[in-house]
Amino acid sequence: MDGFINVLKPTGLSSHDVVDIVRRIFKQKRVGHAGTLDPAAAGILPVALGRAARLVEYMEGADKSYRAEIAFGYATDTGDVYGEVIERVENPMLPSEEELRSVLGHFVGEIEQTPPAYSAIKVGGQRAYDLARQGAAVEMRARTVRIDQLELVHADAAHARILVDVDCAKGTYIRALCTDIGAALGLPATMRFLLRTRVGGFMLADSYTLEELAEVRETALCAPDTALDLPVYELAPQRTRAFYSGLSTSERRVELAEGCYRVYAEGVFLGIGRYDAASREMYPAKAFPPV
Numbered sequence: 001m002d003g004f005i006n007v008l009k010p011t012g013l014s015s016h017d018v019v020d021i022v023r024r025i026f027k028q029k030r031v032g033h034a035g036t037l038d039p040a041a042a043g044i045l046p047v048a049l050g051r052a053a054r055l056v057e058y059m060e061g062a063d064k065s066y067r068a069e070i071a072f073g074y075a076t077d078t079g080d081v082y083g084e085v086i087e088r089v090e091n092p093m094l095p096s097e098e099e100l101r102s103v104l105g106h107f108v109g110e111i112e113q114t115p116p117a118y119s120a121i122k123v124g125g126q127r128a129y130d131l132a133r134q135g136a137a138v139e140m141r142a143r144t145v146r147i148d149q150l151e152l153v154h155a156d157a158a159h160a161r162i163l164v165d166v167d168c169a170k171g172t173y174i175r176a177l178c179t180d181i182g183a184a185l186g187l188p189a190t191m192r193f194l195l196r197t198r199v200g201g202f203m204l205a206d207s208y209t210l211e212e213l214a215e216v217r218e219t220a221l222c223a224p225d226t227a228l229d230l231p232v233y234e235l236a237p238q239r240t241r242a243f244y245s246g247l248s249t250s251e252r253r254v255e256l257a258e259g260c261y262r263v264y265a266e267g268v269f270l271g272i273g274r275y276d277a278a279s280r281e282m283y284p285a286k287a288f289p290p291v
Contacts, residue, residue: 001026001028001049001050001218001221002049002050002051002052002221002224003048003049003050003052003221003222003223003224003227004046004047004048004049004052004055004059004202004221004222004224004227005022005046005047005048005049005208005213005220005221005222006044006046006202006203006206006207006208006220006222007022007044007045007046007047007207007208007209007210007213008042008043008044008045008204008207008208008209008210009037009041009042009043009044009045010042010209010210011039011040011041011042012039012040013039014038014039015033015036015037015045016033017039018033018045018047018210019031019032019033019047021210022047022049022210022213025210025213025214025217026049026217028049028050030049030050030051030053031047031048031049031053032047032048032053032056033045033046033047033048033056034046034047034048034056034057034059034060034062034199035059035060035062035064035196035199037196038080038194040080040081040082040194041194041195041196042194042195042196043066043194043195043196043197043204043207044196044197044198044199044202044203044204044207045196045199046059046199046200046202046227048224049221051224051288051291052224052227054286054288055224055227055228055272055286058228058230058260058272059199059200059227059228059229060170061170062170062199062200062201062228062229063148063167063168063169063170063198063200063229064167064168064169064170064172064196064198064199064200065165065166065167065168065196065197065198066165066166066168066174066194066195066196066197067153067163067164067165067166067194067195067197068163068164068166068174068177068178068191068193068194068195069161069162069163069191069192069193069194070161070162070163070164070178070181070182070189070190070191070192071159071160071161071189071190071191071192072092072094072160072161072162072182072185072187072188072189073088073089073090073091073092073160073187073188074087074088074089074188074190075087075088075179075182075188075189075190076190078116078175079116079173079175079176079178079179079190079191080175080190080191080192080194081190081191081192083190087188088188089187089188092160092187093157093160094155094157094160094162094185095185097152097155100152100155100162100185101152103181103184103185104150104151104152104164104181105150106184107147107150107177107180107181107184108147108148108149108150109146109147110144110145110146111144111145111146111147112142112143112144113142113143113144113145113172113173113176113177113180114141114142114143114176115143115173115176116173116175116176116179143171145168145169145171145172145173146168146169146172147166147167147168147169147172147177148167148168148169149165149166149167150164150165150166150167150177151164151165152164153165160187161192164181165197167198174191174194175191175194178190178191179191200227200228200229201227201229202227208220223269224269224288225262225264225269225288228262228272230260230261230262230272231257231259231261231262232261232262232264233256233261233262233263233264233273233275233282234264234265235249235263235264235265235270235273235282236249236265237265237266239265240265240268240270243263243265243270243271243273243284243287244270244271244284244287244289246284246287247284248281248282248283248284249281249282250280250281250282251275251280251281251282252280256275256277256280256282257275257277258275258276258277259274259275260272260273260274260275260285261273261274261275261282263282263284269288270287270288270289271284271285271286271287271288272284272285272286273285
């Protein structure tokens with residue numbers, strides 16, 4: 001049984017907890033997930049079964065969308081409400097919605113972001129959150145991330161909270177974004193809630209709760225190739241065996257952008273190819289020969 005499932009992860013469960021539950025539902029050992037969600041967050045968690053687990057890395061690279069609630073007036077060491085308060089101000093005042101939108105606009109595009117210390121990023125071979133929990137001083141390096149859209153959904157001045165929608169690229173930490181938005185407003189800030197609403201082509205409206213998944217089972221499966229948000233490349237049928245054998249194919253017919261492609265021959269999914277624009281060669285990255 002191969003394919004991806006668009007799972008709606010509830011709060012309180014880790015991504016690994018969800019994988020364990022899916023493994024029991026389908027009685028299948030080979031199960032993985034793309035794009036870790038913190039236990040406190042809810043939303044889309046793509047889960048891969050069988051051979052689809054080999055494609056997780058391409059799903060993880062997909063753009064994502066979130067809805068986040070930001071509380072102003074206090075900050076925590078984790079960047080969310082589950083950490084220890086490290087800064088607090090009394091009676092925080094939010095600016096007008098017009099000013100809020102103006103500040104949010106400064107975060108759209110490529111920005112420098114410092115990931116939170118409580119994150120899965122490795123520092124010196126160890127997870128940053130493990131070092132932080134041990135009380136070690138963790139120095140996180142800033143890196144470039146991309147925010148495609150950051151919209152104000154609602155502002156609650158009485159409780160000093162706002163709700164925002166975020167479209168972003170891989171590697172963006174929403175907790176860090178919330179903290180940075182607070183800093184731009186001159187206020188400590190904390191992410192109060194996070195819901196992931198999109199991963200590539202997986203949308204919230206099409207996701208399955210774990211309870212629904214136990215009922216519909218195989219009906220929830222998406223074919224491994226159709227779940228990936230990658231462009232399509234049609235290989236000449238006579239080059240199929242070469243692709244499966246790891247041999248590249250010259251492309252002189254059309255101009256292609258460098259990167260990864262879903263490769264097909266006469267409608268059959270062959271695997272993932274990587275196109276090198278300099279040599280104009282399509283190289284097999286992951287072959288999926290028929291079983």
